[in-house]
Amino acid sequence: MSTSGAELLRQIKSRISEIDPADARTQASNGAALIDVRETEEFAAGHIPGARHVPRGYLESRIEGAVPDRSQHLILYCASGNRSAYAARTLSEDLGYEHVESMRGGITLWKDRGYEVEVPRTLTAEQRERYSRHLLLPEVGIEGQQKLLDAKVLLLGAGGLGSPAALYLAAAGVGTLGIVDSDEVDLSNLQRQVIHSSERIGMPKVDSAEQTITALNPDVKVIKHPVRLGADNILEILPDYDIVVDGLDNFPTRYLLNDASVRLRIPVVSAAILGFEGQLSVFKPHEGPCYRCLFPVPPPAELAPSCGANGVLGVLPGTMGLLQATEVVKLILGQGEPLIGRLLMYDALGARVTEVRVRRDPSCPICSREPESISDEEMGVFPDYEAFCAGAH
Numbered sequence: 001m002s003t004s005g006a007e008l009l010r011q012i013k014s015r016i017s018e019i020d021p022a023d024a025r026t027q028a029s030n031g032a033a034l035i036d037v038r039e040t041e042e043f044a045a046g047h048i049p050g051a052r053h054v055p056r057g058y059l060e061s062r063i064e065g066a067v068p069d070r071s072q073h074l075i076l077y078c079a080s081g082n083r084s085a086y087a088a089r090t091l092s093e094d095l096g097y098e099h100v101e102s103m104r105g106g107i108t109l110w111k112d113r114g115y116e117v118e119v120p121r122t123l124t125a126e127q128r129e130r131y132s133r134h135l136l137l138p139e140v141g142i143e144g145q146q147k148l149l150d151a152k153v154l155l156l157g158a159g160g161l162g163s164p165a166a167l168y169l170a171a172a173g174v175g176t177l178g179i180v181d182s183d184e185v186d187l188s189n190l191q192r193q194v195i196h197s198s199e200r201i202g203m204p205k206v207d208s209a210e211q212t213i214t215a216l217n218p219d220v221k222v223i224k225h226p227v228r229l230g231a232d233n234i235l236e237i238l239p240d241y242d243i244v245v246d247g248l249d250n251f252p253t254r255y256l257l258n259d260a261s262v263r264l265r266i267p268v269v270s271a272a273i274l275g276f277e278g279q280l281s282v283f284k285p286h287e288g289p290c291y292r293c294l295f296p297v298p299p300p301a302e303l304a305p306s307c308g309a310n311g312v313l314g315v316l317p318g319t320m321g322l323l324q325a326t327e328v329v330k331l332i333l334g335q336g337e338p339l340i341g342r343l344l345m346y347d348a349l350g351a352r353v354t355e356v357r358v359r360r361d362p363s364c365p366i367c368s369r370e371p372e373s374i375s376d377e378e379m380g381v382f383p384d385y386e387a388f389c390a391g392a393h
Helices: 003-014 021-029 040-045 056-066 082-094 106-112 125-130 141-150 162-172 187-191 205-216 234-240 251-264 316-333 385-392
Strands: 017-019 033-036 073-077 099-103 152-156 176-180 221-225 243-246 268-274 277-283 342-347 352-357
Touching: 003 082, 017 021, 021 033, 021 073, 021 099, 021 106, 033 056, 040 141, 056 082, 073 082, 073 106, 082 099, 099 106, 141 316, 152 162, 152 234, 162 176, 162 205, 162 243, 162 316, 176 205, 176 234, 205 221, 234 251, 243 251, 243 316, 251 268, 251 385, 268 316, 277 316, 316 342
Parallel strands: 017 099, 033 073, 073 099, 152 176, 152 243, 176 221, 243 268
Antiparallel strands: 268 277, 277 342, 342 352
């Protein structure tokens, strides 16, 4: 460092508060926020447990997302204590943070004291490039991207809703995608099922979807279930996944899915489409209502015709499927406000979105009962949903 640089650093340090690593360790245990201002590669090589990563070069644009409360006690550190001194000056003098300190000696002195250092899992260079826009988001970052890569999501259907959801979940780096679909690609599918292509007509949809996903992102493991979901296999398939994306088009299977997912405590991101209208909700067991709370019985057939009978605007499944993918990512990251207890309704012709609150039914035959109270014998016993739905009409 030049003489002028050393003098400037001395002046900066005279204007900020410095703290010894021992005191920083104590203050962190009492609620102070540790901020690592080093570069991404340095942070990945090892950091203080619990530290939040805000590189000095992005300090002004990211610190508010990491620490929105300007009265919060912040302890900044770098490798030796120099960069954190400059950062502390910026936060306290330019950005209005009230209680900012720089840790003397940085993580080097911290290590010399024998204090714990966490070495996180790292992304490969290719992954850092692929997910670079995620890594820029404080709500995602490296930790969030690792959550996505570790997540296992089951898509029920590789059709109109499942196609866009699968594409964007794969692009986001969701590590395992299971796909349940027993159909083959048909020419009439291609108006909306964008994961398939003309040359794959006649191919099983799970195989077609796998080809597209693998070509888009080789990080993603695709597990194919070329079966029709039913009472005989649902408890074998669902437990391997964290979240279910419901792209089903019939009521009997939707009621089966609801009952099984509540018993297994697996959240379901559910969407439905018809004509120019779509609806979306998140059913997270025991944190909000279940599907039966919203629809205790199926609507009459004349009020809920199929897309095959009444048609659907080709782009509508894309809109709703992408909203499903967004809700899945939010659930994985633990960010934002998922559509739990809310039903979102979209009118494409009017370009209007309406939201309706949905409450848990205390007398619901499914979610009013805790899973622990269900015996092993009962767990795999489901009613005749075909008869149930037919009887409701």
